[in-house]
Amino acid sequence: MTAPTNRSAWEMDRSHALHPWTNFGPFEDQGALVITRGEGCHLWDDRGNRYFDAVGGLWCTNIGLGRAEMAEAIADQARRLAFSNTFVDMTNDPSARLAAKLADLAPGDLNRVHFTTGGSTAVDTAARMVQYYQSCMGRPEKGHLVARDHSYHGSTYLSQSIGKRPGDRVEQFRYKEDGIHHLSVPNPYRAPDGMDEAAFCDHLVAEFEALIAHVGADRIGGFFAEPIQASGGVIVPPQGYLRRMWEVCQRHDILFVADEVVTAFGRLGHWFASWDEFGVQPDIICTAKGLTSGYIPMGAMIFSDRIWQAMAADGARWFTSGFTYAGHPVACAAALKNIEIMEREDLLGNATRVGALFETRMKALEALPLIGQVRGKKLMVCVESVADKATRALLQDEADVGKRISDACEAMGLMVRPIGHLNVMSPPLVITADDVDFIGDTLETAIRRVADDLA
Numbered sequence: 001m002t003a004p005t006n007r008s009a010w011e012m013d014r015s016h017a018l019h020p021w022t023n024f025g026p027f028e029d030q031g032a033l034v035i036t037r038g039e040g041c042h043l044w045d046d047r048g049n050r051y052f053d054a055v056g057g058l059w060c061t062n063i064g065l066g067r068a069e070m071a072e073a074i075a076d077q078a079r080r081l082a083f084s085n086t087f088v089d090m091t092n093d094p095s096a097r098l099a100a101k102l103a104d105l106a107p108g109d110l111n112r113v114h115f116t117t118g119g120s121t122a123v124d125t126a127a128r129m130v131q132y133y134q135s136c137m138g139r140p141e142k143g144h145l146v147a148r149d150h151s152y153h154g155s156t157y158l159s160q161s162i163g164k165r166p167g168d169r170v171e172q173f174r175y176k177e178d179g180i181h182h183l184s185v186p187n188p189y190r191a192p193d194g195m196d197e198a199a200f201c202d203h204l205v206a207e208f209e210a211l212i213a214h215v216g217a218d219r220i221g222g223f224f225a226e227p228i229q230a231s232g233g234v235i236v237p238p239q240g241y242l243r244r245m246w247e248v249c250q251r252h253d254i255l256f257v258a259d260e261v262v263t264a265f266g267r268l269g270h271w272f273a274s275w276d277e278f279g280v281q282p283d284i285i286c287t288a289k290g291l292t293s294g295y296i297p298m299g300a301m302i303f304s305d306r307i308w309q310a311m312a313a314d315g316a317r318w319f320t321s322g323f324t325y326a327g328h329p330v331a332c333a334a335a336l337k338n339i340e341i342m343e344r345e346d347l348l349g350n351a352t353r354v355g356a357l358f359e360t361r362m363k364a365l366e367a368l369p370l371i372g373q374v375r376g377k378k379l380m381v382c383v384e385s386v387a388d389k390a391t392r393a394l395l396q397d398e399a400d401v402g403k404r405i406s407d408a409c410e411a412m413g414l415m416v417r418p419i420g421h422l423n424v425m426s427p428p429l430v431i432t433a434d435d436v437d438f439i440g441d442t443l444e445t446a447i448r449r450v451a452d453d454l455a
């Protein structure tokens, strides 16, 4: 049925669109907020209201919105070559240049790139590459994958089965269960009673070792980890945890797959966080989001020459996986311009400097009623609300505290993302010290109002 054109975007959307993660009841009632414009860190809705977007789109608008030179780079490339496939033995200039640039920026021996359409398809392909690689190494049984509870790795069948955020697992969907194992979430705030951070870290590493002993090192091929679990609640693992998990992987020939869909491209002040922030040299990095700052959808998997050599060894194999839009010339041109802007404006430096102010200002919110913990690093922060600060007990789901806080912020021109009892933030890297004050003051007012309402 054709939609009449005199209807508002709100009406047409409500009548015809299925949004990701839709909650059907409230959507029927309220429809969606229609955003019409973006510039820098700000968004405008169809009524002219302006918001500071502390969510950064969805952890992705790293260089900020509305940049004319991004629009020009995209338009130039679309005029010159809007599409050309990269299957088998074809390539295009922006795709080749971006592959070389990523190999240059990635840590250690990661110098091969496979382009995807986004983060989910990067993780999905990484899982398949783990199995392909292990098989080429003469270990076809080594196809089991290990990940952690509360992780989010995407929304394809396989990437969502590797992830395990509690709210995402609904009974109406199926998930791949065989050959995927989940370890405990490394959240020090919710460590078992009486365990300090160091003991908790020992406990988590021992849990991984025990799983390997149980399943068999000869059957586990890859370990998937977001350096900081993003939408699972900005979970910063215990000091030393990632490095120790990496050491376990190395001892057992398990590939370490870092899901840097959120943490790369400056969010933590580095091109990639695995090595520079956590001292881990992954075998594969999955990335997306900040790679193009959301101007165009795109993802990439960066892997080592070691993996390439194993796969290519007999000279006769086919890597029969890939997407029509892999190495899309317009997306690659956008990524190259995005990286050039980050370099020219030292946005990684800004993320480090302003990120430190952001962390400190947000941490101060812990003194407020309701707030159990504020955690995160640099431009990736989460505020966790609780019913009781001493016991860390959660509020009832019906209180919908994260949504209440985000609604109160929205009414004052600030967007923060609610996830259950959490509010997460990942502002663009162009954020200023004044913006940090605005976010801090607005969030503080919102939290006080919600605490009064719930009292």
Ligand code: PLP
Pocket (backbone or CB within 6 Å): 118, 119, 120, 121, 123, 152, 153, 154, 155, 226, 230, 231, 259, 260, 261, 262, 288, 289, 299
């Ligand atoms: N991995 C992580 C850590 C993510 O946060 C996301 C998306 O939020 C994904 C993978 C999936 O990326 P995409 O939505 O681009 O498929």
